[in-house]
Amino acid sequence: RTGVSDTSSNVTCRGERESNGQKSEISGAVTLTVSQTPKARLTVQTETSQIFRGETVTLTCDVQGEGWRYTWQCGDKQQNSDEEEFKSTVQFKQSCKCKGCRESFCSEWSDAETLTDSYKPKVTVKPQSSVFTGDTVTLICDVGRSTGRTIYWYKNFKRTKAGSETETLREVRVSDGGRYVCSVERETTQSQGVMLTVEERPKPVVRVQPDGRVFRGQTVTLTCDIQDTNVTNWSYIWNKDDSEIHVSQSQEYRISSVSESHTGNYSCTGRETGGSRYSHTSDKVTLTVSESSEAHALITGVIAGLSVTFLLIFFLALLWCCKHNKGAGSPSFSTDHQPQNI
Structure with a gap:
């Protein structure tokens, strides 16, 4: 056997008997090519330039050749897959790398890629996002950490105020309704919008x-x-x-x-x-x-009866008086005053 170079060499062989030292002919040459162990290459695909906590990123492991089975390692966790793509949800800062294996041979690990999570501001509304006129509403910009920097508030895409992480709207009016977002000073990322709906308070x-x-x-x-x-x-x-x-x-x-x-x-x-x-x-x-309708009817009947009785007595008395006065005023003729015949 001849020496083996770093890249390739020709290999031949022959046999020799131990008993009499007889040797065979030399075999034909076989070229042995030694390739360098491939190194995997890891790429990270994201929709934006920043990776935000809770977002899912796609990791791609590229190893020269075919038939690889991939091993992924993110932090302390390892996972095997036949697919060259791996999806990971980012919850905290972590380092990821990959390699490919086939049969008993494995590539080198890729260089590690560090996934640094950026916290995207988030607006919440208390007590709720639908309110009536006259209510008090508190807007909270959650930036995930204490920055000490100014918070910018926007309503319907226009900056309205620079202040703190909490914004209180008192005695709200219908005109206070709209889409609210926030951002942190010197950072370009804005929170997702929250709609505040203000209706006139109804009266039953x-x-x-x-x-x-x-x-x-x-x-x-x-x-x-x-x-x-x-x-x-x-x-x-x-x-x-x-x-x-x-x-x-x-x-x-x-x-x-x-x-x-x-x-x-x-x-x-x-x-x-x-x-x-x-x-x-x-x-x-x-x-x-x-009072009950029956009692009311009874009382009404009694009152009506008494009224009729009173009127009847009144008319009888009036009639009697008329007759009495008529009898007292009638003319009477005396015989003493009758005319004499001459």
């Missing part, structure tokens, strides 16, 4: 059924009607004489067998179920409970 209307005179023992239904709002689920708060008496998911408040104690001024307020919004309080509606 209370309807009473029956809407006429209510008598003791009847059933009365009060309905709290709230219109012109995007709230889909309300809780209804009922008040009597400014004191809370009932809360339910139904807009109807039913009073069975009313009595005089139910007489009073009723109003309602809507509260968003699972939210923070309240409506105005409705105007008050007065509920007056009278």
